[in-house]
Amino acid sequence: MFDNLSDRLAQTLRHVTGKARLSEDNIKDTLREVRMALLEADVALPVVKDFVNAVRDRAVGVEVSRSLSPGQAFIKIVQAELESLMGEANEDLALNAAPPAVILMAGLQGAGKTTTVGKLARFLKERKKKTVMVVSADIYRPAAIKQLETLANEVGVTFFPSDISQKPQDIARAAIAEAKLKFIDVVLVDTAGRLAIDNEMMAEISELHGAINPIETLFVVDAMTGQDAANTAKAFNDALPLTGVVLTKIDGDARGGAALSVRAITGKPIKFLGMGEKSDALDPFHPDRIASRILGMGDVLSLIEQAEQTIDKEKAEKLTKKLKKGKGFDLEDFRDQLQQMSKMGGMGGLLEKMPNMGGVNLAQMGGAQQGAAEKQFKQMESIINSMTPAERREPEIISGSRRRRIAMGSGTQVQDVGRLIKQHKQMQKMMKKFTSKGGMSKMMRGLGGMIPGAGKLPRM
Numbered sequence: 001m002f003d004n005l006s007d008r009l010a011q012t013l014r015h016v017t018g019k020a021r022l023s024e025d026n027i028k029d030t031l032r033e034v035r036m037a038l039l040e041a042d043v044a045l046p047v048v049k050d051f052v053n054a055v056r057d058r059a060v061g062v063e064v065s066r067s068l069s070p071g072q073a074f075i076k077i078v079q080a081e082l083e084s085l086m087g088e089a090n091e092d093l094a095l096n097a098a099p100p101a102v103i104l105m106a107g108l109q110g111a112g113k114t115t116t117v118g119k120l121a122r123f124l125k126e127r128k129k130k131t132v133m134v135v136s137a138d139i140y141r142p143a144a145i146k147q148l149e150t151l152a153n154e155v156g157v158t159f160f161p162s163d164i165s166q167k168p169q170d171i172a173r174a175a176i177a178e179a180k181l182k183f184i185d186v187v188l189v190d191t192a193g194r195l196a197i198d199n200e201m202m203a204e205i206s207e208l209h210g211a212i213n214p215i216e217t218l219f220v221v222d223a224m225t226g227q228d229a230a231n232t233a234k235a236f237n238d239a240l241p242l243t244g245v246v247l248t249k250i251d252g253d254a255r256g257g258a259a260l261s262v263r264a265i266t267g268k269p270i271k272f273l274g275m276g277e278k279s280d281a282l283d284p285f286h287p288d289r290i291a292s293r294i295l296g297m298g299d300v301l302s303l304i305e306q307a308e309q310t311i312d313k314e315k316a317e318k319l320t321k322k323l324k325k326g327k328g329f330d331l332e333d334f335r336d337q338l339q340q341m342s343k344m345g346g347m348g349g350l351l352e353k354m355p356n357m358g359g360v361n362l363a364q365m366g367g368a369q370q371g372a373a374e375k376q377f378k379q380m381e382s383i384i385n386s387m388t389p390a391e392r393r394e395p396e397i398i399s400g401s402r403r404r405r406i407a408m409g410s411g412t413q414v415q416d417v418g419r420l421i422k423q424h425k426q427m428q429k430m431m432k433k434f435t436s437k438g439g440m441s442k443m444m445r446g447l448g449g450m451i452p453g454a455g456k457l458p459r460m
Contacts, residue, residue, distance in 0.1 A: 002058030005256050008037035013075055014294075024060045027074065031056055031244040032079070042257030047264045048087070052280040054081050079291050085260060086287035091244065095130070097215045100179040100187045102172075104212065106205055106219035106236060109193030112248035114144050116220050116274055117190045119149030120246075123272075125157055126280075130185040135175035137158040137168035137208060139437050148190055155279050158184060168192070168204065169211035176212060187203070202239045209240055216243045218271065223247040223258040229259035237266050247285075248274035259290060329428045331392040335384045337427075338377050370377035379412060383420050386410040394419055 012033035031052055058077045067129045090400055095101045103120070107113040117134055124130040136154050138144040142164055152159035160175040172189050179187045189212065191205055209217060219242050221229040245262050252272045262270055270285040280425075384392060386409035391398050398406070403417045 001261045005037055005041040008040065009034065009078075009295060013078070024056070027056070027059055030074070037259070042349070044230055044257070044261040044265060045225040045232045047227075048259050050264070051081060051085055054084070057146060075274055075295060079295055082260075082294060083287045086290060087269045088283075088287060089261045090284050090286045091271055092284070093124075093271065094215050094243070095128070095186065098134070098352075099183065099185050100103040100176060101185065101216070102176060102187045102189065102212055102214040102220060103216040104189045104191065104209060104214040105218055105220055106191055106240060106242075107193060108222075108232060111193065111220050111222045112274060113193055113220040114138075114147050114190055115151070115277070116248060116272075116282070117148060117188050118245055119154055119274065120272070120278055121152065121157045121188055122155035122279050123282050124186050125155065131158055131183070132186045132188065133175060133179045133182075133184045134158070134188045134190065135171060136162050136190045137171045138163045138190060139166065139168060139171075140192050144190070144192075158182070160410065168208045172208060172212045173284065201234075206239055217241060218244050218246050219268075220246045220248060221258070221262075223273075225258075226257035228290075229258035230265040232263055233266045233268065237268060242266070242268050244269050244271035246270075246272045246274065246282075250310060251275050251281075256294065259285075329424075331384050331395055331424055332389075334424050335381055335392075340383050378418050379410075379416060382410040383407075383412055383417055388453035394412075395424060 012030055034055070035048055035052050038051065039045070043051075055077055058081070059074055093101075093103070093424055104115055105113055105120075114136070121132045121134050134148055134157055136145040136148045139162075145162055145164075149159045149161070158179075160171075160178055162171040162175075168191065175189070176187055189208075191208065192201070217240060219233050219236050219240075221233055223229060225232070229247070233242070236242060245266065247258055247262070247270055247357050250259070258306050259270060259273075262268070273283050273285050275281040275283055383406060384407045387398070391402065391406075398417075398421060400414075406417050407414045
């Protein structure tokens with residue numbers, strides 16, 4: 001996400017370094033490049049103009065403090081304006097109504113609306129500790145009702161059945177009445193996707209909105225449509241009182257035009273980002289964190305939150321106790337660490353949230369290098385799975401004949417098995433250091449040698 005924009009801005013913002021003072025002359029070219037970078041990212045032209053003017057007004061004549069270079073001062077201004085453009089801070093769902101709090105989902109067909117209902121249901125259940133009911137008021141697509149039922153079963157929330165012979169408002173009213181009887185906290189109402197903004201369909205959803213009076217009306221839109229996403233959201237907002245926007249398919253959008261345009265054009269906050277197909281791939285939208293990522297500064301807070309949600313705390317505590325007792329870090333422990341990394345989104349998901357450390361931007365490590373890292377981790381896991389429990393606990397017993405058997409079982413070469421055993425020994429040494437003074441920094445430096453293309457990770 002934002003890869004292209006981040007690359008362009010990183011190159012552009014270097015032009016103002018080394019200046020004693022920020023003036024209109026020495027930032028004119030930089031602002032022109034910033035303008036071009038935003039337009040190439042498919043940010044709406046009026047938004048680009050306002051943004052560039054705001055940066056110019058704040059930057060011209062600003063004295064650079066002793067602790068900052070002019071480039072850093074300028075970047076600080078750009079970051080602040082990016083945050084302002086996208087909405088300053090995360091805006092949470094308003095769930096403080098008398099239960100059930102009703103959330104109406106609207107959007108064009110193909111934007112991922114029904115999938116988003118499933119993701120949001122899981123988010124509310126797991127992170128907000130709410131009981132959730134989902135219902136489909138899409139009377140034009142029977143498959144949508146079945147899809148929502150499947151998603152509800154997958155994430156473990158209540159599904160309210162509906163039928164294409166019913167009216168949307170009757171379906172929604174019945175679901176809300178049932179939710180009251182069952183003391184359910186939140187009802188998510190899925191609606192029919194529109195192929196385009198037509199009067200008949202807009203009148204139908206407007207009527208549905210009036211019938212159930214939802215506390216939140218969220219517009220789900222495909223981020224890959226760029227500034228068209230913002231224009232479509234505005235058209236919906238003119239017909240329907242939207243309270244927020246959910247941008248989907250963000251993981252496929254390297255430009256970021258929608259995220260930077262929606263708030264400015266509609267006046268409505270982006271509340272969530274859909275980051276993939278899985279039911280847990282929905283993140284609250286934090287403008288400050290997104291601005292930080294755009295400027296190559298990483299998103300450490302999101303990385304920590306992701307770790308808290310995905311890391312198996314019981315396994316982590318068990319491993320820590322085991323190491324403290326002086327017991328070795330065996331291949332089963334190694335496999336657990338690989339699986340934990342995979343749960344956190346693999347190398348790509350981790351690196352895009354890592355900051356620019358010592359001038360090396362991990363988020364911009366080549367796609368081929370990231371792919372090689374992902375492939376190597378999968379290969380490692382496959383090799384370990386082909387070993388016997390005894391071999392995983394005591395790798396030193398793995399002789400030449402055992403290596404050949406493991407290689408055949410995992411579809412790899414004998415050299416690959418030997419490399420894994422060598423890397424495991426490196427990890428063992430790192431884990432010993434991890435339990436001693438300064439362990440974390442030593443461990444991170446050592447880890448760099450195991451990632452293809454990342455052998456020159458800076459000292460942390």
